Amino acid sequence: MARVFSLPDFFLPESPGRPIVYKKIKAKYRPVPQYGLQSLVRLLSGIESNLKPSFERQLNWPVRVVLDDHDGAAGVILPLIPDEYFVSLRRSSGEIKRRPAEVQYLFTDSRYCARVGIPYPDESQRLDLCRSLSFAMVMLHKLDVVYGDLSARNILFRVLPKPAVLLVDCDAVRPKGGAAPLGAQPHSPDWEPPEAVKARARRDSTGYNIQNKETDRYKLGLAVLRILSPGRGCSTNTDPKVVKSVLPPRIYSLLEQSLSVNPSGRPEAQTWYKEFTS
Template identity: 30%
Template sequence: MFAPGGAVRVDVSALGHLTLLDKGGQGTVYATSVDGSRVYKEYSAPVLTTVDDGALTAMARLPGGLTPADARSLTERTAWPGTVVTRNGKVSGFLMPRAPQRFYVPMTMPTGTRTKLALTQLLLNGDDFARRTGLTTSDAFRLEFLYDVAETLEFLHRNDIAVGDLSPKNLCFSFAARPRCYFIDCDAMRVRGASVLDQVETPDWAVPGGEQRATTTTDEYKLALLVIRMFAGEQNATDPAVLDRVTPALRRLAERGLSGDASRRPDPAEWKRTLAMAMRGGTTPAPVPAQSRPGRAANVPPWNRPTGSPNVPPWNQPTGSVTVPSWNRATGSATVPPWNQPTGSATVPPWNQATGTARVQRPAFVPVQPPGPPAAFVPVGAGRRFRAGTIAKLAVVVAVLAYGLPQAGDWLRTATENWRPDRPTPAEQARSMADLLADSGNDRKKVIAAIEDIMDCRRLTQAATTLDDAASSRTALRDRAGALPTGELARGAELKTELTAALDWSRAADQAYAGWARNMARADCGSSARRGVDRARGDAQSKQATAAKKRFVALWNPIAAQYGHEQLSYVRV
């Protein structure tokens, strides 16, 4: 924010000349003459009567209270309100960043090609609209976009932020780079229990009746809707069966996400895991479009650049030429909206300046491929180890000789599923698991004490901080658990699954109880806060954590006995 001295508030007179950009139901958006990177949203008079001044100020202060990494993530993924603007001493609106250039797309319109803000609703109008406007997408893009949405929600929820009105009207997409999502209209979010405005919902994106709006569980419901509608290409689809074409695991997750029982809905972390698995197998990346930026080689992934040039494998060269998709052959003049013209000139993004002419081409979507094979491999059941280079070369030769180039890639993908990376012995794997379990119990006493403080309405701020710290610790433990090798242990895959599930549920419960503590403090321990949604959510998630812990110790204790480690009760996980 550009406010003098880093002030959270600035008078509207300091913004210089205001240029109208857009007008909506809540107010008007202006460009300012003093900072081309930000815009000013001024609330309308009726909306101003409902604005919570304190909540808006807290939003503007929030980035300063985050870690540097979290503050960067917030500004990278959201148009977060950075400065409160006043007029005659009273709040009138706020400054927020412009959407980054990669969140604009060229669209083919009857009157020519126009640059538009890449709102997700543009992708939910069916195949015919997508073809006519040049906004065709692939399942590979959808998976990456949804993964980045889930990752952003996970980050926001970890910082006690609920989006609330999660809909395609306030979520942007990018064909050009990761992360592929960007949230706008952030003043509608609920931050640490407080809302700037009355919570509203976009039609066809409402949660089941009776639920409190703008909670992490309502975000989870709407995330399930978003996944379904992205693959259906429709604004109001609700049938999870459309996801079977990608993987039944996504359909099952969406069915849980639409449950009227909020405790059954998968959280963003669970969505991330399933989307990541879908990205690693079963989806075909979109073809890489030809270059659209002058002076640079085409943006071709490394596996298509054996000599550093944009080489196309023989099976993609029926005529010897590189086919450029139609949506990279835009015609007509580029109309640039006024919010991209801070200096009054029609600013054309660098990738559209092929010859100096304002000729729009869509930035290439390049799928981010899953990581390649690990450095060393050993066949299942083999007693000796082999050099990875020798194995890889032999596998390629066998694949090409046996199947030819077109099928070699498929054969290798199938073959590598029957190989495993060099790994520790069973005893070493058991030792690593025991070490992690010893660390997992460190915060338990503090968490129990914090919850007792909340129930007794004492030291509420300290209790919330303790629970936030515990949630962060669980996140670190969950990441460690996910990286542990367990393949040599009895039912090792189940063992890891139950432990990571227990840590995920425990982290979610800690976050919910932290929100409960803050609500108790704000409500001065009133009866409604004691029975609030955060406590109910925390209790439900704690119950799920307990069930996963019981399943885990039933698997772990026989292993612990076999390798001389302490057997545990579920309460010590």
């Protein structure tokens, strides 16, 4: 949908030392209404000053909207993703490729990670990553923003200097009372909540496309489950029983509630965060 260009010679006045990039929307996806993207940029000014550094560390948020001579927005300016959120992936040919450290790599087993040369976090580090993810969702939901397509490719992770996650594609989120700037928020395959699966079965496209805090909470629970249960079948697993024997009862209970078919019973991100920090 977009191409990303480095802007090594440009800086914003409010953060003169912070590298930025230009995410240019491809012509076939335009026009994109500029006002929706501008509303996301304006949200930054409403964040409490004590939370803003954490917000900027954990969400790759648009900081400017770019316009050109055509209708709508041409793209957005984003902070450059820090190096620690990339991995050097060793291919079978021996070639090394630099890739975003997508959370999908956490779903693989230790042998795969050793073979391709990427980190394999231990159990404690994985719990810290889950805590970081839950806090990112706390901040979004506190602003009444629905992330939407929370999935294996939109969450980046790092292990050092300390475990943390970074949410990307934040130009596709939906603030309360508005539409997602880039159109309907998708469900990635194998990340569909039960209510979307049921809607698809009855060919209800409107019901299928609904995204809200409850669907975010389901996907948060799914991410926690998969981060904590790496190995065969992890990337499609929706059954919390696979980790029941290794999790504290309270965390397992939250997993069961999060993956429930009852949206109203899913715990808030704040509940997850408190549990991971207790």
